[in-house]
Amino acid sequence: MSTATPEPAKGRLRQMRQAYTITKRTDRNIGLILLLWFLVVGGVFAVAGLFVFGRGGFGITMAVIFGVLTGLLAVLIVFGRRAERAAYAQVEGQPGAAAGALQMLKRGWNVKPAIAFTKNQDVVHRVVGRPGIILVGEGNPARVRGLLGAERKKHVRIGGDEIPVHEVVVGNGDGEVKLTKLNKHIQKMKKTIRPAEQTGVLNKLKALDAMRPAAPMPRGPMPTSMKGARKAMKG
Incomplete structure (x- = not known):
């Protein structure tokens, strides 16, 4: 049985990489910002998870999982907003x-x-x-x-x-x-x-x-950055 990664998953990862590259052009600290959001939000919810699930082995495992998932969710939300903002900044003033x-x-x-x-x-x-x-x-x-x-x-x-x-x-x-x-x-x-x-x-x-x-095609690059960034956020 083939264990190859499904094409839709590969496509989503490729879109995410493209969106990150687009965002990095105008938001150079995007990597550090996303890391901080992951650590802060994930850390806060991990600590909260310890109070909810307890401090035993099961409780620590659940708290870590809870922290990682909430941290990733925060990263996706922040990345989506900043990627869209960066895409707008790059095409503003261009025809179309x-x-x-x-x-x-x-x-x-x-x-x-x-x-x-x-x-x-x-x-x-x-x-x-x-x-x-x-x-x-x-x-x-x-x-x-x-x-x-x-x-x-x-x-x-x-x-x-x-x-x-x-x-x-x-x-x-x-x-x-x-x-x-x-x-x-x-x-x-x-x-x-x-x-x-x-x-x-x-x-x-x-x-x-x-x-x-x-309608004539506008001169200069077509403003496709915004659409690509939004697609990546939708997954």
Whole structure:
């Protein structure tokens, strides 16, 4: 009988290594930080385990196991947060960074990148979910707001009065949403439409999208770091 490691396990380990490498580029003390979290959290819970299970042989064994497991859990949680933060830091400012972040939205959100764009790489992406239609612009704020206004008119005609159309500008200025907070900002929007209405809107938008020119690929590296880091955390 073969004793080879299953492929899914190998894939998860490879993703973890890739996420660690990505994080290490901007968070150079990540190894020491994770070790400290493991020792502190694991140590605290190991001591607590001695009081719960007793100080005999069985109690010491259970306390060690309890400490190791809780320490590893703390490491995974901290690593996940810092890996995601590092990935955002590496892609912020690159063309398509907002699209990369939006692709990490979970089930229930329909994301279509680059529905409108300019030659200067100002881009509008679209998200359809329970809050309605959300237009997300990235690039030069002045140009993006004009592009968002034009897209809003088109989508209001599609959605009518029943489907809200929201506008979001990604950036660090007043009235803008930071890339690191983009998905949370969208997920916190008030849910105003039913899933059936969401499906109907998507069907109507297909006709609008069919008349659009193909979106050009942004110059420079594609921002895939965030998605890779999140995959590794999911295991």
